[in-house]
Amino acid sequence: MSILSLQNIYKKYGNANDFAVNDISFNVTEGEILALVGESGSGKTTLLRLIAGLEHPDQGIISLSGQVIVEGKKTVPAHTRKVGMVFQDYALFPHLTILENVKFGIQKVKGNPETIAKDTLKLVGLKEDHNKYPHQLSGGQQQRVALARAIAPNPKILLMDEPFSNLDAMLKDQVREEIRQIIKKTGITAIFVTHDTKDALSTADRIAILHKGFLQQIDIPKVLYENPINPYVANFFGKRNEILATPSEDGFYTTFGFVSDPEAKKFKSKVKLLFRPEHGEVVQRKGQQLSGKIVKVSYFGSHQLVKISDDEGFRVTIRTNPGRVFDEAESAFFYLWKYDIEEAF
Numbered sequence: 001m002s003i004l005s006l007q008n009i010y011k012k013y014g015n016a017n018d019f020a021v022n023d024i025s026f027n028v029t030e031g032e033i034l035a036l037v038g039e040s041g042s043g044k045t046t047l048l049r050l051i052a053g054l055e056h057p058d059q060g061i062i063s064l065s066g067q068v069i070v071e072g073k074k075t076v077p078a079h080t081r082k083v084g085m086v087f088q089d090y091a092l093f094p095h096l097t098i099l100e101n102v103k104f105g106i107q108k109v110k111g112n113p114e115t116i117a118k119d120t121l122k123l124v125g126l127k128e129d130h131n132k133y134p135h136q137l138s139g140g141q142q143q144r145v146a147l148a149r150a151i152a153p154n155p156k157i158l159l160m161d162e163p164f165s166n167l168d169a170m171l172k173d174q175v176r177e178e179i180r181q182i183i184k185k186t187g188i189t190a191i192f193v194t195h196d197t198k199d200a201l202s203t204a205d206r207i208a209i210l211h212k213g214f215l216q217q218i219d220i221p222k223v224l225y226e227n228p229i230n231p232y233v234a235n236f237f238g239k240r241n242e243i244l245a246t247p248s249e250d251g252f253y254t255t256f257g258f259v260s261d262p263e264a265k266k267f268k269s270k271v272k273l274l275f276r277p278e279h280g281e282v283v284q285r286k287g288q289q290l291s292g293k294i295v296k297v298s299y300f301g302s303h304q305l306v307k308i309s310d311d312e313g314f315r316v317t318i319r320t321n322p323g324r325v326f327d328e329a330e331s332a333f334f335y336l337w338k339y340d341i342e343e344a345f
């Protein structure tokens with residue numbers, strides 16, 4: 001069931017030429033975690049602020065829990081929307097204890113604030129730290145306090161602005177998982193903004209990708225990664241290799257060799273074969289479809305990236321497992337098990 005609905009939302013700031021948010025519509029299902037991703041200036045924060053009630057759109061309708069909260073000039077003020085917000089810098093009160101920080105926002109809710117605050121801190125795994133001050137906690141723990149403070153009033157929806165950006169790489173993986181588990185345990189619907197594709201792919205149930213204020217695609221991570229709707233979305237989720245190819249009756253001729261593919265006959269002129277590094281495989285035996293010279297091998301612990309060049313110096317990158325041993329300058333044979341085909345010109 002949909003809990004939040006945005007219909008044709010437009011927002012332009014002052015006398016800017018372009019809309020920061022341009023005709024955006026989507027629904028969010030109850031209990032789901034949605035990531036808003038896009039590069040800097042794509043409109044992610046503006047969209048989050050429109051939902052929170054911190055900005056008002058020029059046009060469009062927003063409904064929350066079946067109630068229209070924004071339409072034309074009508075607006076339900078931010079403080080009565082029952083929206084929880086976690087800010088990028090956590091915005092904890094430094095002179096209040098953890099418990100006091102969480103109690104702060106629940107003075108007016110039903111029940112005993114002390115009990116609710118303690119229960120919520122327990123939920124986020126901080127039941128031992130009630131009397132500590134924010135500076136006595138790690139970044140990940142501070143973030144859980146901010147999360148506890150936002151969910152303690154039992155909001156209809158939780159909004160988080162770049163929740164993982166202040167954490168170092170080691171902590172990030174752990175915190176992503178913790179935050180996802182807490183959110184799922186409470187069953188709350190959450191929307192978070194990030195510019196990091198890893199955050200989005202690993203934490204969200206669905207991802208909405210924005211570019212210059214326009215919604216490009218909204219879907220589950222696997223679909224965005226494997227079946228991007230356009231080149232922008234495809235490249236946003238990581239580099240793709242491009243091989244120029246000439247179609248024939250039964251395949252494509254490329255400078256790396258022949259790719260057998262019955263689809264080729266549908267194309268009249270040159271195409272690009274587009275594939276991610278993990279969609280190719282380096283094989284040891286000769287006689288495979290494609291070949292080239294290894295020009296570089298980069299080791300990353302969990303995997304290696306092998307750069308293979310054709311006779312003209314054109315390169316592709318293929319991901320392999322970390323245990324394989326390759327010599328630079330040796331011949332490599334590879335095949336593509338998945339690729340997209342696009343008209344080249």
Ligand SMILES: Nc1ncnc2c1ncn2[C@@H]1O[C@H](COP(=O)(O)OP(=O)(O)OP(=O)(O)O)[C@@H](O)[C@H]1O
Nearest residue numbers: 013014020038039040041042043044045046047195
């Ligand atoms: N308060 C404001 N006044 C004027 N223009 C603004 C304001 N806030 C955002 N903008 C503009 O609106 C557009 C979208 O900005 P927004 O902050 O929503 O993007 P973003 O995707 O969240 O970017 P970032 O990742 O850098 O925070 C940008 O062109 C930005 O310059």
